[in-house]
Amino acid sequence: MCECCTQEKKDIYLPELATITKRRMLNGTELYMHLQLDSGLEMEYTPGQFVEVSLAGIGEAPISISSTPTQKGLELVIRNVGTLTRAIHKLDVGAKLGIRGPYGSTYPVEQAKGKDLVFVCGGIGLVPQRSFIRYVLDNRADYGKVTVLLGTKCYDMRLFREEIAMWMERKDMCVMETIDEAHDCWDGNVGVVTTLIPKIENELPNSLVMVCGPPVMYKFVLMSLAEADVPQGNIFVNLERRMKCGVGKCGHCQINQHYVCQDGPVFRYSDLADVPEAI
């Protein structure tokens, strides 16, 4: 045993076990899971951060935290998209997963106090944003107006429907939802999420705007926000990369000089606006 092991340095790649305590499908591809660490401890995290989730024998992947630290347990939403996520989808309540983290930067939870907040969410971009939205709702008096814009590709893909219905009933927040493709059961807005932005144009310049969605969405949302005179320093984006290690070593998530796993996933847009390959 060498010196650094005798110093009992932690193995940064060693996951701890967590047990699935609840699970349900949110739509055809997205699985919601509530986890409890087997250690009995609560993970200390801040909205915006992610964990590395693994299933021994299949692999490991970075997954955004969807819960808020103001409530117990860890909530994740996992899309069935590859080998690991397919295997996770087959797990029942009581099954175990490996968890490392939390990693990465956070939403500006402190700096945002007293400010008006706008959340622009495209598809599963709602998943990490939900962490901050719920955090704000649990500390409602600390923040100004809260506006949530939700865009989903089609009716059947919509996430957290009951929760969003509850948000819509609240008087202390404004939620607008749109779907890209019209549907018989839908009488709300139809169009991409950017079509909602003009509706809150007056509020935007004085708000902090949190944006998360698929890569293709950012360009259009950021253009609309620029047209609405939102300063780049007031925009926070939450980026997706293939963080293999989560600790700034493996190089996979690097965008120019930035490591998404350390400097991100939440970036202030003004820090990235001139960085090619970012979005």
Next chain:
Amino acid sequence: MSVNTVSKDQFKQFVAALIASEPSVVGVQAKGDRFVFDDLKSADALRLDYDVSILSPRKYVMPQKETLLKFEVGGDCQSVQDGKPLILLGVHPYDMAAINQMDELFSQDEYDTHYMCRRRQITIIACDVVSPSKNVFASSMGTATVQHGYDMLLTDVGESIIVEVRTDKGRVLMNHMPAARPASEDDLAKRSAVWEKNQHVLNKHVLECKPSYLPKLLEKNYDHPVWEEKARLCYSCGSCNQVCPTCYCFDVQDVVNWDMKTGSRVRVWDGCLLENFATVAGDHNFRKNRSSRFRHRLYRKGKYVPGKIGGQIACVGCGRCITACTADIANPVNVYNQLMERTDIG
């Protein structure tokens, strides 16, 4: 620190004693008409007159495939630290500089116990270059000689070898060298002459600026046509990454054993030139174009990694990528010099 002198015969006896008494000795030896680091079976096989090894000694500090964890499928994982005491004999200064950088990168921020435990068990006997390789440019990069990181440094001064002992680990090895005598003024002068010479002759490609200018140079040339011109010919084979002593990007994979019950999580070398290096779920590739991957490598060497390690340039001038590149486009000096032609870096 002490500096000693031994004859070449005495040095050979030292190597034989190491092989006989130490658990594992790796040294440079011939493989066909080239050289490799491999287990050393006899003192005669050691070739300290080598020009450059095919792969750098990075494969000992960060193996191509390294077990991080062992697990039961679907169950709990345990850490694996499988490093063993090892003597690495014949590390050139540029490769030593590369290992020094990796030591810093793996110990900063989040301390990587796997790398560091393995590294601490390695004793490095470095040696100054005797035969410059056909593509070396260490003189341009300031790595023709090295000042730290090794436990022992050898300098061939003709009839004898000067042995500098730098650490306690090196001092212990001196027990195998009873005939060593303290180096004379004359010996030290000869060693300085070798260093002086190597500052100039390890320079088959001449970088036309100080390496410390590279971050500034790159800052101004993100859209330079050279990226596309060169990358047009790139096969995206990743050979430049594999032979590079400072590349340390890796992939993490789960490998299941034949019993289908147990397995291990391993890290394996990866390369930013490979097509899917920056691909995320849903097949979106953030560096889809060859030119963006080609540029990324040279920016990592000249700007990004230096930003993490106090400005040290992450190209040490070994020239291996130049030799390995099938399309003959990987030469960092050619690219940086082309950027220089159009850039006023003040």
